[in-house]
Amino acid sequence: MSVQERKQRERADRERLIVATARELAEQQGWDAVTTRRLAERIEYSQPVLYSHFRGKxxxxxxxxxxxxxxxxxxxxxxxxxxxxxxxxxxxxxxxxxxxxxxxxxxxxxxxxxxxxxxxxxxxxxxxxxxxxxxxxxxxxxxxxxxxxxxxxxxxxxxxxxxxxxxxxxxxxxxxxxxxxxxxxxxxxxxx
Amino acid sequence: MSVQERKQRERADRERLIVATARELAEQQGWDAVTTRRLAERIEYSQPVLYSHFRGKxxxxxxxxxxxxxxxxxxxxxxxxxxxxxxxxxxxxxxxxxxxxxxxxxxxxxxxxxxxxxxxxxxxxxxxxxxxxxxxxxxxxxxxxxxxxxxxxxxxxxxxxxxxxxxxxxxxxxxxxxxxxxxxxxxxxxxx
DNA sequence: CTCGATTGTCTAGCAGTGCTAGGGTCAGGG
DNA sequence: CCCTGACCCTAGCACTGCTAGACAATCGAG
Incomplete structure (x- = not known):
């Protein structure tokens, strides 16, 4: 049980990280610079992870x-x-x-x-x-x-x-x- | 001389055609649909021709x-x-x-x-x-x-x-x- | 009329995009 | 201890804007 809870919490954390990173990158270099590759690299996961949280960009x-x-x-x-x-x-x-x-x-x-x-x-x-x-x-x-x-x-x-x-x-x-x-x-x- | 003039005129015509086609395509399907390839195809020339008239999109x-x-x-x-x-x-x-x-x-x-x-x-x-x-x-x-x-x-x-x-x-x-x-x-x- | 130079155009390709199929790894429960 | 399932990554697709280099057509000079 508590293992599942921890995983859910980590998932939620990662989702927040994605949003925060996208926002940061967009403010720094504009939305054009927010590519799925760059975003994935910054959160230190591969691209497909983004798509397990969001349908797309x-x-x-x-x-x-x-x-x-x-x-x-x-x-x-x-x-x-x-x-x-x-x-x-x-x-x-x-x-x-x-x-x-x-x-x-x-x-x-x-x-x-x-x-x-x-x-x-x-x-x-x-x-x-x-x-x-x-x-x-x-x-x-x-x-x-x-x-x-x-x-x-x-x-x-x-x-x-x-x-x-x-x-x-x-x-x-x-x-x-x-x-x-x-x-x-x-x-x-x-x-x- | 008149040959050069004709060529200039044709070039100007083609430039107008590019702009008109881009506009038409954008109104029909949105600017996202206005790609250099599609635009080139519609004016019946290859892509590089666009770049001989305009620096870019x-x-x-x-x-x-x-x-x-x-x-x-x-x-x-x-x-x-x-x-x-x-x-x-x-x-x-x-x-x-x-x-x-x-x-x-x-x-x-x-x-x-x-x-x-x-x-x-x-x-x-x-x-x-x-x-x-x-x-x-x-x-x-x-x-x-x-x-x-x-x-x-x-x-x-x-x-x-x-x-x-x-x-x-x-x-x-x-x-x-x-x-x-x-x-x-x-x-x-x-x-x- | 022929031949070199210039002009014009095209094919093919580069580096990048959003997105996804498939395989492999690792942890959890029986 | 092994099997199963969840998780994640590599690799790839079809597309983007843009460009280098090959090729053909046309022009002016001799």
């Missing part, structure tokens, strides 16, 4: 994305609860979101740009993703405005942040004005 | 992106000039932008998500890209608001649209509410 990306979503939710909630007033919370939320995207570009990519085989905006959507959206929703309801569906407002708010994050990351927007853009956006969207 | 993506930027600028200007009032022009612009992204997902991807080796927001930025941005700027100056730098406002407006476009395309947002989100966004951003 997509699922590994998905696992990193879920981890990131959980962290993003935590830091957004922390930022919001440290801010004063509806407007202040919205601004703090935006800053926390963009800060996360800036500090964890590869994880952000896994969450919202790459195909990690995850379902979004459905019942089957994994809990961490729902929760990250909920963290936005909770703090934006009060600035959505009268007669505006909070969910819809949150989607627009999120999409706008996402646009700023990705265009900045992809060097489509000059990085130096990032803060001014964020302020302007929050200023207009959170109109109350 | 990146440059082909870049060429598709430039074509798309030119078209996007045209349709945004057309939409804006058919609309009435500053607010109406902003709304028409947003709809034209999102409509383009929806109708040409692969081209949109080439422009703003994939690496086509193009420079953005610099002097060395190719003209079509500058021009597409200019088409936005021209029609948004009047709704930027007092004391708000028009360029900065345009960047924010563009980023928000980009967020809506990409999250919808990637099935991160429910497609059915797309129009309501657009209306809400324009409503808040173009506040005058």
């Amino acid at each position: 997509r699922e590994i990306i998905g696992a990193v994305a879920l981890q990131g979503a959980a962290e993003l939710a935590v830091s957004m909630r922390a930022a919001a609860s440290a801010a004063d007033g509806p407007r202040g919370r919205a601004a703090a939320l935006a800053r926390a979101y963009l800060d996360f995207a800036l500090r964890n570009p590869a994880v952000y990519e896994a969450m919202f740009q790459l195909d990690g085989g995850l379902a979004f905006a459905q019942e089957s959507t994994p809990q961490p993703l729902k929760d990250a959206f909920a963290a936005l929703l909770e703090n934006l309801e009060e600035v959505a405005g009268a007669g505006v569906h909070p969910g819809l407002f949150t989607e627009v708010f999120w999409a706008s942040l996402h646009g700023l994050a990705t265009l900045t990351k992809a060097r489509r927007l000059p990085p130096e004005d990032a803060e001014r853009r964020t302020d302007l956006l929050v200023d207009r969207l959170a109109s109350l | 990146r440059e082909i993506i870049g060429a598709v992106a430039l074509q798309g930027a030119a078209e996007l600028a045209v349709s945004m200007r057309a939409a804006a000039s058919a609309a009435d009032g500053p607010r109406g022009r902003a709304a028409a612009l947003a709809r034209a932008y999102l409509d383009f992204a929806l109708r040409n997902p692969a081209v949109y991807e080439a422009m703003f998500q994939l690496d086509g080796g193009l420079a953005f927001a610099q002097e060395s930025t190719p003209q079509p890209l500058k021009d597409a941005f200019a088409a936005l700027l021209e029609n948004l100056e009047e709704v930027a608001g007092a004391g708000v730098h028009p360029g900065l406002f345009t960047e924010v407006f563009w980023a928000s649209l980009h967020g809506l476009a990409t999250l919808t395309k990637a099935r991160r947002l429910p497609p059915e509410d797309a129009e309501r989100r657009t209306d809400l966004l324009v409503d808040r951003l173009a506040s005058l």
Whole structure:
């Protein structure tokens, strides 16, 4: 019995190691550098071991994305609860979101740009993703405005942040004005 | 002399054929399906011919992106000039932008998500890209608001649209509410 | 008209990718 | 102590972007 338990524990450890290593490698050298061979070498196992934990590379990306979503939710909630007033919370939320995207570009990519085989905006959507959206929703309801569906407002708010994050990351927007853009956006969207 | 001219013309024709075929294939089956082999087969030449026109796959993506930027600028200007009032022009612009992204997902991807080796927001930025941005700027100056730098406002407006476009395309947002989100966004951003 | 040079294109191949079939090793239970 | 089954690795498949080198067609000079 305890032998089986130990094996299960070791398997779970190894799975965490795979995800952590993939994330690390992606942040260091980009997702292109995360090949099954390199990943296998870093965890000091052969390639097929990866496939005994995940169906394929997509699922590994998905696992990193879920981890990131959980962290993003935590830091957004922390930022919001440290801010004063509806407007202040919205601004703090935006800053926390963009800060996360800036500090964890590869994880952000896994969450919202790459195909990690995850379902979004459905019942089957994994809990961490729902929760990250909920963290936005909770703090934006009060600035959505009268007669505006909070969910819809949150989607627009999120999409706008996402646009700023990705265009900045992809060097489509000059990085130096990032803060001014964020302020302007929050200023207009959170109109109350 | 005229022989050389004919050859140059044929080369230019073939280059256009490559770009058009790459675009078509990408729209039909996604950029993953655009391999140098498949592309070569479709234009009925061997692979190395591609490399006599472009440095590599990146440059082909870049060429598709430039074509798309030119078209996007045209349709945004057309939409804006058919609309009435500053607010109406902003709304028409947003709809034209999102409509383009929806109708040409692969081209949109080439422009703003994939690496086509193009420079953005610099002097060395190719003209079509500058021009597409200019088409936005021209029609948004009047709704930027007092004391708000028009360029900065345009960047924010563009980023928000980009967020809506990409999250919808990637099935991160429910497609059915797309129009309501657009209306809400324009409503808040173009506040005058 | 012939012959060398140049231009253009193709075949074949390299190093790398994600993924998998099959064999071998080692530990657990009878 | 041996057999069985779980586990992992080697080797390989079909594909990717890209390129070296051979070959053929065309051009200009004599």
